[in-house]
Amino acid sequence: MQRKAYVPGAAALIAALLAGCTGGSDDRGPTDDANPGKAGTASAAAEPGRYATLPEACRAVSRGTLDALLPGAREIADPVRREAAYGGEATQTFDTDRKTGCRWKVESADATDHLLVDFERVVSYDTAVSDDTEAEDLFAGKVTAADLPAPAVSSATGSPSASPSSSAAPSPTGTSPSSGVSPAAGGAGSASAAPPASAPASPSGNSSTGPSPSATTSAELQPRLLEGLGDEAFVDDALDSSASTAKQRTVTVAFRTSNVIVTVRYEEQPTTIGTVPDSEEMQDRARNLAAQLADSLRG
Numbered sequence: 001m002q003r004k005a006y007v008p009g010a011a012a013l014i015a016a017l018l019a020g021c022t023g024g025s026d027d028r029g030p031t032d033d034a035n036p037g038k039a040g041t042a043s044a045a046a047e048p049g050r051y052a053t054l055p056e057a058c059r060a061v062s063r064g065t066l067d068a069l070l071p072g073a074r075e076i077a078d079p080v081r082r083e084a085a086y087g088g089e090a091t092q093t094f095d096t097d098r099k100t101g102c103r104w105k106v107e108s109a110d111a112t113d114h115l116l117v118d119f120e121r122v123v124s125y126d127t128a129v130s131d132d133t134e135a136e137d138l139f140a141g142k143v144t145a146a147d148l149p150a151p152a153v154s155s156a157t158g159s160p161s162a163s164p165s166s167s168a169a170p171s172p173t174g175t176s177p178s179s180g181v182s183p184a185a186g187g188a189g190s191a192s193a194a195p196p197a198s199a200p201a202s203p204s205g206n207s208s209t210g211p212s213p214s215a216t217t218s219a220e221l222q223p224r225l226l227e228g229l230g231d232e233a234f235v236d237d238a239l240d241s242s243a244s245t246a247k248q249r250t251v252t253v254a255f256r257t258s259n260v261i262v263t264v265r266y267e268e269q270p271t272t273i274g275t276v277p278d279s280e281e282m283q284d285r286a287r288n289l290a291a292q293l294a295d296s297l298r299g
Contacts, residue, residue: 046124049131049259051297054119057102058088060293061117069115069266069285072108088115097121111277114267117293122259131259139232139256146236146252148223221279226287230255230262230294235287237279246270249277253290257297264290 066086067074076082091101101118122135226233233255240248248269255262266286268277 045127046130046133049122049135051121051258051260053097054100054121054260055296056096057100057117057119058090060102060119060296061088061115061289062292065289065292066104066115069289070104070106070113072106072111072113075108076106091116091118098123109271111268111270114265116263116265117289118263118265120261120263122261135256135259135261136232139254139261142254142261143225143234146223146234146254148225148234148236221283226253226255229253229287229290230257232256233290235283237283239276239279240269246273247276249279249282251279251282251286253283253286255290255294257294260297262290262293262297264293 061069063086070085073082073085076085085104085106088102088104091103093099093101099118099120101116103117104113104115106113122131122138124131124134126134221237223236224234226235233253236250236252236254238250238252240250246269248267250265250267252266253264264286266282266289268282270277
């Protein structure tokens with residue numbers, strides 16, 4: 001009896017279908033293998049900043065330091081008012097983990113002094129950018145806004161053109177106003193890179209002679225970048241040029257350490273018209289406070 005041949009044909013058809021299915025699964029293979037590769041190339045999240053909280057600004061400054069910055073505080077007779085003056089007033093903030101500040105104002109017979117201390121913790125919301133990098137960019141904007149005279153900061157040879165007598169301390173000059181302040185200027189020049197420890201030695205005597213102090217100490221006391229304070233720092237010094245009132249000087253010291261930016265703003269306005277607050281003395285006080293705050297953060 002003769003057998004029919006359709007069975008082998010069906011087998012061939014099934015084999016062809018199986019081959020097609022196998023080819024389709026092979027085509028999908030590389031696509032599946034690509035997914036793990038993409039996951040492997042994903043960049044890791046940037047490191048967080050060192051600081052997750054901030055100190056309480058009104059408690060960050062010691063009473064002894066406040067006495068130096070606000071000399072009228074200890075002269076207040078009423079103990080309640082005196083304690084309030086030392087306590088300061090907290091600045092308004094909606095998140096004390098991100099920003100905190102405190103301001104003080106004290107009046108005395110000689111001057112009115114203002115002090116502001118501000119802490120800002122910078123947080124990056126971009127996982128590819130670290131908190132430190134974000135803080136560094138923000139601080140760079142503050143330096144730019146301060147408009148520091150950068151070319152004159154590091155040039156010790158550029159300043160003598162404005163004040164030859166101050167650069168040649170051993171040889172006295174014949175100009176009587178500058179000869180009185182020349183030793184102070186010479187001392188400042190020899191310790192310009194060091195912390196201002198010896199500044200209070202000659203605080204006064206310069207306030208009544210307006211042009212002389214700025215001429216003899218312009219290279220040392222002009223707004224400039226600072227070294228040895230946090231990761232980066234600067235000092236700004238501005239004198240109100242209004243001739244109708246007593247001269248108000250504002251000294252600002254700002255520094256960054258990791259993802260925290262600290263600003264110290266110190267203002268003084270004498271009660272006597274024509275009196276000029278001493279730049280060196282005010283800068284020394286503000287820088288000393290900033291150094292104390294930097295040490296407390298390193299804690």
